[in-house]
Amino acid sequence: xxxxxxxxxxxxxxxxxxxxxxxxxxxxxxxxxxxxxxxxxxxxxxxxxxxxxxxxxxxxxxxxxxxxxxxxxxxxxxxxxxxxxxxxxxxxxxxxxxxxxxxxxxxxxxxxxxxxxxxxxxxxxxxxxxxxxxxxxxxxxxxxxxxxxxxxxxxxxxxxxxxxxxxxxxxxxxxxxxxxxxxxxxxxxxxxxxxxxxxxxxxxxxxxxxxxxxxxxxxxxxxxxxxxxxxxxxxxxxxxxxxxxxxxxxxxxxxxxxxxxxxxxxxxxxxxxxxxxxxxxxxxxxxxxxxxxxxxxxxxxxxxxxxxxxxxxxxxxxxxxxxxxxxxxxxxxxx
Amino acid sequence: xxxxxxxxxxxxxxxxxxxxxxxxxxxxxxxxxxxxxxxxxxxxxxxxxxxxxxxxxxxxxxxxxxxxxxxxxxxxxxxxxxxxxxxxxxxxxxxxxxxxxxxxxxxxxxxxxxxxxxxxxxxxxxxxxxxxxxxxxxxxxxxxxxxxxxxxxxxxxxxxxxxxxxxxxxxxxxxxxxxxxxxxxxxxxxxxxxxxxxxxxxxxxxxxxxxxxxxxxxxxxxxxxxxxxxxxxxxxxxxxxxxxxxxxxxxxxxxxxxxxxxxxxxxxxxxxxxxxxxxxxxxxxxxxxxxxxxxxxxxxxxxxxxxxxxxxxxxxxxxxxxxxxxxxxxxxxxx
Numbered sequence: 167x168x169x170x171x172x173x174x175x176x177x178x179x180x181x182x183x184x185x186x187x188x189x190x191x192x193x194x195x196x197x198x199x200x201x202x203x204x205x206x207x208x209x210x211x212x213x214x215x216x217x218x219x220x221x222x223x224x225x226x227x228x229x230x231x232x233x234x235x236x237x238x239x240x241x242x243x244x245x246x247x248x249x250x251x252x253x254x255x256x257x258x259x260x261x262x263x264x265x266x267x268x269x270x271x272x273x274x275x276x277x278x279x280x281x282x283x284x285x286x287x288x289x290x291x292x293x294x295x296x297x298x299x300x301x302x303x304x305x306x307x308x309x310x311x312x313x314x315x316x317x318x319x320x321x322x323x324x325x326x327x328x329x330x331x332x333x334x335x336x337x338x339x340x341x342x343x344x345x346x347x348x349x350x351x352x353x354x355x356x357x358x359x360x361x362x363x364x365x366x367x368x369x370x371x372x373x374x375x376x377x378x379x380x381x382x383x384x385x386x387x388x389x390x391x392x393x394x395x396x397x398x399x400x401x402x403x404x405x406x407x408x409x410x411x412x413x414x415x416x417x418x419x420x421x422x423x424x425x426x427x428x429x430x431x432x433x434x435x436x437x438x439x440x441x442x443x444x445x446x447x448x449x450x451x452x453x454x455x456x457x458x459x460x461x462x463x464x465x466x467x468x469x470x471x472x473x474x475x476x477x478x479x480x481x482x483x484x485x486x487x488x489x490x491x492x493x494x495x496x497x498x499x500x501x
Numbered sequence: 502x503x504x505x506x507x508x509x510x511x512x513x514x515x516x517x518x519x520x521x522x523x524x525x526x527x528x529x530x531x532x533x534x535x536x537x538x539x540x541x542x543x544x545x546x547x548x549x550x551x552x553x554x555x556x557x558x559x560x561x562x563x564x565x566x567x568x569x570x571x572x573x574x575x576x577x578x579x580x581x582x583x584x585x586x587x588x589x590x591x592x593x594x595x596x597x598x599x600x601x602x603x604x605x606x607x608x609x610x611x612x613x614x615x616x617x618x619x620x621x622x623x624x625x626x627x628x629x630x631x632x633x634x635x636x637x638x639x640x641x642x643x644x645x646x647x648x649x650x651x652x653x654x655x656x657x658x659x660x661x662x663x664x665x666x667x668x669x670x671x672x673x674x675x676x677x678x679x680x681x682x683x684x685x686x687x688x689x690x691x692x693x694x695x696x697x698x699x700x701x702x703x704x705x706x707x708x709x710x711x712x713x714x715x716x717x718x719x720x721x722x723x724x725x726x727x728x729x730x731x732x733x734x735x736x737x738x739x740x741x742x743x744x745x746x747x748x749x750x751x752x753x754x755x756x757x758x759x760x761x762x763x764x765x766x767x768x769x770x771x772x773x774x775x776x777x778x779x780x781x782x783x784x785x786x787x788x789x790x791x792x793x794x795x796x797x798x799x800x801x802x803x804x805x806x807x808x809x810x811x812x813x814x815x816x817x818x819x820x821x822x823x824x825x826x827x828x829x830x831x832x833x834x835x836x
Contacts, residue, residue, distance in 0.1 A: 315685045350650045368685070391729065398788055425733070426730070427732025
């Protein structure tokens with residue numbers, strides 16, 4: 167079985183996306199948003215069958231861990247109520263996808279984060295998604311401000327109540343930022359990768375996993391800059407008097423394979439243990455085009471992984487077993 | 502000849518560093534700082550001979566492009582006057598090193614940037630360093646706020662007057678941030694690499710080099726996350742309707758070799774043309790320890806480059822000719 171741990175509903179029906187604009191406009195105007203529109207099962211099927219599902223079939227991917235569009239989470243928009251409402255309808259839509267295509271999509275939750283609002287306030291929606299909707303994980307935004315980085319580091323104790331809920335529910339979080347309001351940072355070309363790198367270094371500096379040894383994170387986009395600078399991180403740990411990254415971070419952290427060229431994937435597997443790598447593509451996402459050098463989609467990461475010709479055990483771990491280990495609820499969701 | 506394009510005076514005499522603390526304290530107390538202390542030639546010799554110079558000799562490096570300690574630039578401290586004074590004494594100290602060790606160290610300028618202060622105000626110090634002190638380049642901080650990222654992107658027209666001065670003087674800038682006040686970002690483990698990645702993406706999005714085709718930047722630390730994600734950048738350029746990164750950015754941008762393990766250096770040279778790579782180590786800098794796997798210093802990047810066994814032409818370009826091309830004033834400084 168091939169499990170893609172990183173997919174977002176980037177092709178959500180237009181009515182859903184349009185309502186978000188109306189919600190934002192209503193907030194700015196200080197009025198109530200219009201009611202959330204009806205979205206038919208056929209509209210959802212149509213939005214999936216010709217895009218995500220077709221490409222999964224073409225690429226031989228069996229299951230995608232599926233969450234609301236990351237760049238549209240936009241936790242900085244409006245206030246806590248706005249974020250909560252948008253999160254609930256977005257997660258509900260994911261749930262409908264998982265129900266319409268059982269065994270092909272498994273839900274991962276957006277959280278109703280909002281700048282300056284305590285992360286405890288996201289626990290209720292996490293519980294709802296996991297316990298009522300059958301979701302197996304969540305996306306945690308380390309920067310709900312959208313590029314101003316006003317939240318405390320992920321190792322700060324203020325995050326712990328949420329982490330304790332994750333552990334209680336036995337679900338991991340993917341560290342995933344959203345769109346930006348800071349013009350320095352292109353979302354998918356800078357902010358995403360910077361957040362991955364930043365989170366890793368926070369984990370290396372801190373002692374989070376000593377406190378919470380059962381906590382698990384996926385750092386997406388191949389770990390940001392980290393594998394390319396693996397020697398730097400080994401050396402920084404040494405200078406900080408911390409255990410090396412293998413001991414201090416990779417006990418609890420996993421990277422996906424969202425690296426869109428062969429040389430990058432080769433490096434990832436050269437420096438990171440296959441036990442810490444989960445297959446992912448973020449398809450259909452940041453980079454949708456076809457690479458003129460290969461004639462294939464940039465984000466068809468299965469081709470790069472297959473080209474490694476991994477030993478069968480590693481291949482199975484990366485495509486399936488690691489995902490089942492990191493997301494234990496997957497077994498139930500797929501049964 | 503082997504030229505290291507990236508060295509900082511991290512071993513500056515204690516009196517210099519102590520004065521900076523006094524200057525900061527005086528600013529906070531609203532009083533004048535004490536006079537800058539006398540630093541003898543012997544103190545400078547001692548700070549260099551046993552550290553930077555010894556290691557250059559051990560590693561077979563002939564010349565280092567030498568600038569004030571990057572993490573200590575701290576443009577966010579104090580105000581414009583504080584930053585200007587600190588910058589002048591720091592550059593003067595670099596000049597003394599270059600005078601005491603002619604042919605071994607060539608100066609690269611810190612700039613008196615300050616959050617919210619127009620970059621034009623840094624032109625005078627750049628001119629002084631280049632025209633009076635014989636410096637060949639400068640370090641430009643894209644985030645003088647120290648981790649709040651409040652300045653406009655490097656492609657914004659507000660930077661152009663400074664760029665025009667760079668072109669007039671025929672000097673490049675290394676894009677280099679400093680220490681951080683934002684606890685999310687470890688300076689050398691996150692902020693430095695994030696800034697490299699951010700700057701590259703700004704260049705890819707913008708049209709800076711169409712406007713100023715003679716402008717040249719070095720993006721240090723091996724280009725941040727960029728080579729590892731080269732496919733992502735090729736794909737993003739395609740999605741943005743921009744020319745590819747080779748055309749849009751690498752016409753004017755160079756990466757150094759400050760990547761502290763063999764696998765990373767291998768990747769750098771696999772995806773980036775040798776014409777765009779400058780040898781650098783940032784020794785003695787962020788990572789000072791010895792890699793237990795190799796028994797060598799992490800930052801002894803010459804070993805990694807030598808291990809590539811490059812064709813002689815590429816080797817010479819990376820070690821010498823590219824630096825002479827990017828820093829044309831180097832010829833005069835070394836003659």
